[in-house]
Amino acid sequence: MGQRxxxxxxxxxxxxxxxxxxxxxxxxxxxxxxxxxxxxAKLTGVAARIKPGEVIGITYGKNxxxxxxxxxGWPGTPQAxxxxxxxxxxxxxxxxxxxxxxxxDLYKATSASDRRRDPRMKCVNSVQLHPEGQxxxxxxxxxDLSVGGCFVEMSIPLALGTKxxxxxxxxxxxLLLSGKVMxxxxxxxIGVQFTAVPPPAAEQIRLFLKSITQIRx
Numbered sequence: 405m406g407q408r409x410x411x412x413x414x415x416x417x418x419x420x421x422x423x424x425x426x427x428x429x430x431x432x433x434x435x436x437x438x439x440x441x442x443x444x445a446k447l448t449g450v451a452a453r454i455k456p457g458e459v460i461g462i463t464y465g466k467n468x469x470x471x472x473x474x475x476x477g478w479p480g481t482p483q484a485x486x487x488x489x490x491x492x493x494x495x496x497x498x499x500x501x502x503x504x505x506x507x508x509d510l511y512k513a514t515s516a517s518d519r520r521r522d523p524r525m526k527c528v529n530s531v532q533l534h535p536e537g538q539x540x541x542x543x544x545x546x547x548d549l550s551v552g553g554c555f556v557e558m559s560i561p562l563a564l565g566t567k568x569x570x571x572x573x574x575x576x577x578x579l580l581l582s583g584k585v586m587x588x589x590x591x592x593x594i595g596v597q598f599t600a601v602p603p604p605a606a607e608q609i610r611l612f613l614k615s616i617t618q619i620r621x
Contacts, residue, residue: 412439412446415501423460423589425452428564430590438486440501443494444474448486459492459589467498470592492548493526524550525613531556532571544593546572551609553583553597561588570596574612579605 422432435449470492477483533542546554566585587595
């Protein structure tokens with residue numbers, strides 16, 4: 405389950421979780437927290453079978469966030485029906501209780517199901533998607549980015565496996581890339597894997613990510 409990087413507060417909060425389970429079915433359930441922190445939470449009462457590495461939505465009151473499932477309890481164990489989740493945007497705090505001061509979240513998924521070879525960074529970049537078989541482009545925002553892919557916000561996601569051409573803006577520069585939808589999150593968007601990144605484009609992405617890292621440091 406990994407080590408905790410920050411203190412957690414035990415509290416029972418009613419939340420709604422939703423997303424896609426291990427069998428590709430959309431689910432929505434009312435569950436409870438066991439503990440919460442600035443960057444994660446432990447949930448109980450989960451009936452859906454969710455694989456570590458999946459991204460789910462959590463709604464608490466009027467607040468909503470995206471969380472990565474870090475671990476899931478095995479059936480027949482004391483942790484059955486429990487999952488541990490990590491906030492994909494730790495700066496977006498969805499709870500309404502005071503928590504201890506948190507340090508920088510150094511968590512990186514190490515599950516075998518996590519196929520990313522390059523770390524992704526939070527960003528806001530305009531994208532123009534051209535799905536295969538569709539004539540009209542789709543405009544959107546990439547909210548995280550790496551040399552290997554990005555996550556694009558959209559309320560009605562494209563189907564899993566959709567191939568597409570991508571126009572990605574890095575400041576004033578536009579890159580033309582090819583990609584494939586590797587996961588879809590109803591209400592949130594799609595995870596896109598770049599299928600062919602020319603070396604000059606890869607270098608531009610690296611330089612862009614380095615530049616925003618320096619701005620934030």
